Amino acid sequence: MPILCIILVLMLSSASSISCCTEHERNCLLQFLAGLSQDGGLAASWRHGTGCCSWEGITCGSMKNEGEVAAVTDVLLGAKKLQGSISPALGSLPGLLRLNLSHNSLSGSLPSEIMSSGSIVILDVSFNGLAGVPTTTGSRLKRRPLQVLNISSNQFAGEFPWWDDGDTTMANLIALNASNNSFTAQMPVAPLCGGASPSLALLDLSHNQFTGEVSPALAGCSMLKVLRVGMNNLSGTLPAELFEATSLEHLSLANNGLQGELGGAHMAKLINLVTLDLGGNSFHGEIPESIGQLKNLEMLSLGNNNMSGNLPPSLGNCTSLITIDLKFNNFSGDLGKVDFSTLRNLKTLDLLQNSFSGVLPESIYSCSNLTALRLSVNPIHGEISSRIGNLRHLSFLSLTENSLRDIAKAFRALKSSRNLTTLLIGRNFWGEPMPQDEAIESFESIRYLSIYHCSLIGNIPLWLSKLKNLESLDLSNNQLTGAMPSWINSLSNLFYLDLSNNSLTGQIPATLTEMPMLKLDDYEAHLTRQFDLPVYFVGIARQYRTVTSLPALLNFRANIFTGVIPPKIGELKALTRLDFSSNQLQGEIPPSICNLTNLQMLDLSINHLIGPIPEGLNKLNFLSELNISNNDLEGPIPTGGQMSTFSSSSFGGNPKLCGSILAKYCDPVEAVPTVPDISENEYGGKVISAVAFGVFFGIGVLYDQLVLSSYFCPK
Ligand SMILES: *[C@@H]1O[C@H](CO)[C@@H](O)[C@H](O)[C@H]1NC(C)=O
Numbered sequence: 001m002p003i004l005c006i007i008l009v010l011m012l013s014s015a016s017s018i019s020c021c022t023e024h025e026r027n028c029l030l031q032f033l034a035g036l037s038q039d040g041g042l043a044a045s046w047r048h049g050t051g052c053c054s055w056e057g058i059t060c061g062s063m064k065n066e067g068e069v070a071a072v073t074d075v076l077l078g079a080k081k082l083q084g085s086i087s088p089a090l091g092s093l094p095g096l097l098r099l100n101l102s103h104n105s106l107s108g109s110l111p112s113e114i115m116s117s118g119s120i121v122i123l124d125v126s127f128n129g130l131a132g133v134p135t136t137t138g139s140r141l142k143r144r145p146l147q148v149l150n151i152s153s154n155q156f157a158g159e160f161p162w163w164d165d166g167d168t169t170m171a172n173l174i175a176l177n178a179s180n181n182s183f184t185a186q187m188p189v190a191p192l193c194g195g196a197s198p199s200l201a202l203l204d205l206s207h208n209q210f211t212g213e214v215s216p217a218l219a220g221c222s223m224l225k226v227l228r229v230g231m232n233n234l235s236g237t238l239p240a241e242l243f244e245a246t247s248l249e250h251l252s253l254a255n256n257g258l259q260g261e262l263g264g265a266h267m268a269k270l271i272n273l274v275t276l277d278l279g280g281n282s283f284h285g286e287i288p289e290s291i292g293q294l295k296n297l298e299m300l301s302l303g304n305n306n307m308s309g310n311l312p313p314s315l316g317n318c319t320s321l322i323t324i325d326l327k328f329n330n331f332s333g334d335l336g337k338v339d340f341s342t343l344r345n346l347k348t349l350d351l352l353q354n355s356f357s358g359v360l361p362e363s364i365y366s367c368s369n370l371t372a373l374r375l376s377v378n379p380i381h382g383e384i385s386s387r388i389g390n391l392r393h394l395s396f397l398s399l400t401e402n403s404l405r406d407i408a409k410a411f412r413a414l415k416s417s418r419n420l421t422t423l424l425i426g427r428n429f430w431g432e433p434m435p436q437d438e439a440i441e442s443f444e445s446i447r448y449l450s451i452y453h454c455s456l457i458g459n460i461p462l463w464l465s466k467l468k469n470l471e472s473l474d475l476s477n478n479q480l481t482g483a484m485p486s487w488i489n490s491l492s493n494l495f496y497l498d499l500s501n502n503s504l505t506g507q508i509p510a511t512l513t514e515m516p517m518l519k520l521d522d523y524e525a526h527l528t529r530q531f532d533l534p535v536y537f538v539g540i541a542r543q544y545r546t547v548t549s550l551p552a553l554l555n556f557r558a559n560i561f562t563g564v565i566p567p568k569i570g571e572l573k574a575l576t577r578l579d580f581s582s583n584q585l586q587g588e589i590p591p592s593i594c595n596l597t598n599l600q601m602l603d604l605s606i607n608h609l610i611g612p613i614p615e616g617l618n619k620l621n622f623l624s625e626l627n628i629s630n631n632d633l634e635g636p637i638p639t640g641g642q643m644s645t646f647s648s649s650s651f652g653g654n655p656k657l658c659g660s661i662l663a664k665y666c667d668p669v670e671a672v673p674t675v676p677d678i679s680e681n682e683y684g685g686k687v688i689s690a691v692a693f694g695v696f697f698g699i700g701v702l703y704d705q706l707v708l709s710s711y712f713c714p715k
Pocket residue numbers: 077078079100101102103122123124148150
């Protein structure tokens with residue numbers, strides 16, 4: 001019995017697929033195939049003499065229009081590695097409902113015959129290399145069936161072809177995604193939903209170059225649920241009409257030049273909002289009290305604006321909130337008075353760089369789903385409560401540049417946050433002792449630890465050696481004393497180590513050159529983790545979103561290290577930045593340093609290094625910053641390679657060095673003929689004073705004076 005059924009089903013299905021495909025349809029499809037320069041293997045299946053309903057990517061259905069023999073309803077060729085142009089012939093498939101060519105490498109224009117098709121309902125050409133402006137042809141008064149148009153992530157450019165009032169071409173449009181192109185022009189002037197596209201529910205124009213104001217054309221968009229126009233060049237204030245679109249669930253206008261205040265009466269109308277993203281604009285004023293009425297709000301993103309005032313207590317009514325991002329504003333008030341305890345779903349709270357005061361809010365410890373918490377750069381004081389251990393999911397904690405006390409208590413409290421991977425607590429705990437407690441090793445997941453600029457006293461603690469996942473350690477700007485521990489090579493993932501500006505003494509241990517991660521040519525391949533939040537470095541206008549974008553670094557600047565640079569330093573092939581400056585290092589620059597072919601920055605200045613500059617430094621092609629000044633190096637500066645790209649300041653303060661960079665020639669016999677050269681160009685003015693010296697001291701010292709004058713009169 002079951003076998004019979006299967007046979008029957010097979011017969012039926014094959015019967016329906018043989019019968020339908022017309023000659024016209026087959027020709028249309030073959031014309032499309034002919035326009036491709038790479039067909040991704042389609043030709044093997046799309047052959048003459050076979051019914052096109054069985055071709056790869058083609059689906060046939062029952063006849064749509066009576067009297068018309070048409071079968072092909074779907075052409076679904078997403079991600080088939082297609083290249084070449086799109087044939088207009090696809091627009092004349094009479095029964096085509098869905099055309100999906102997304103994620104290919106198609107180029108040329110989007111034929112207007114397809115845009116104006118009398119049958120296509122869903123058109124997706126996203127993620128290709130299409131250019132020009134997509135236009136329609138034929139009568140502007142004819143209602144086309146198109147409901148979904150996805151032309152995002154292409155290279156379309158120029159004025160967006162808005163359909164004006166009398167135009168009914170797009171009368172059925174529900175979703176339009178034109179994001180990630182280079183469209184220019186203003187937002188439409190004519191009513192969009194009230195006129196051309198009354199059913200519009202999704203409009204995504206983000207990542208383009210739209211200018212002007214958010215247009216009042218949105219009035220009457222009663223069906224609009226998603227509006228995204230972020231990453232454009234919009235200006236002006238938000239029009240009242242925007243707030244008539246009361247179905248809006250996702251509103252993103254981030255990264256434009258918008259300004260004004262968020263009116264409370266307006267805000268309360270968008271009762272269905274789930275996402276509100278207005279970050280990266282110039283909004284000012286307070287968060288309106290009425291925000292509390294947005295019961296569905298999951299994401300509130302107002303970062304990088306100019307907003308101020310206290311957080312409204314009603315924020316606690318937005319119990320669906322998952323993400324709050326208010327970073328880089330001027331919000332103020334006692335954070336301890338804000339009640340976060342009702343925000344049970346909160347996962348991310350980012351208040352970086354505001355003017356919040358008071359103590360760490362106790363209520364935050366009730367948000368047990370919290371994974372990322374950043375309160376850095378706010379004048380918050382007090383201690384970290386032991387209740388922070390409630391935050392079992394906490395993975396990212398940044399309290400940098402608050403005024404917290406008692407680092408030992410903080411560490412004890414954080415012990416139970418076993419998922420903590422990023423802990424940034426620098427610029428707090430001023431002058432306290434570095435906790436030496438062995439039990440702290442339970443930070444087992446920590447990958448990124450920064451306790452910089454705390455003026456902590458004591459040694460580098462042994463418990464650090466237990467943090468086997470540690471990738472990045474910043475203990476700079478403290479008052480740590482004692483030796484650099486030789487267990488440093490047991491931190492097998494460490495590739496960023498900053499110990500600068502401490503008072504560490506003794507020799508740099510030879511085990512340093514055995515740090516496993518830094519020995520790898522491809523250490524970046526071993527790191528994939530993203531930070532939960534983009535990390536900002538104070539003073540550097542740079543943000544690191546991923547660990548891999550941190551440099552492979554050893555920074556021991558400004559300590560009291562003695563002895564020699566470990567001869568095997570050349571084994572740390574991954575190093576991109578090496579700074580041993582301002583110590584008391586002796587001996588020669590080890591030649592192996594020339595094996596650090598990834599090096600971009602090398603600073604060995606202000607030490608007692610002697611001997612020659614290794615010739616091989618010339619081959620470090622990525623080296624863009626070099627400072628070996630103020631040592632006791634001698635001999636010629638290597639020429640004809642990377643060394644020639646640096647100025648004299650890289651080498652100064654080494655009286656025994658010579659070379660044309662220092663205008664101090666190594667071989668006086670060769671040097672004499674070059675003197676006229678110099679007087680003819682840039683040194684012209686200075687030569688006069690040098691010549692005056694020459695009159696007194698004779699021609700034999702002229703050369704030395706030239707050198708001197710270029711020291712004393714730096715350009
Ligand atoms: C088109 O196909 C891609 C897969 O290649 C899919 O992700 C996308 O959702 C499809 N588009 C539509 C409108 O269904």
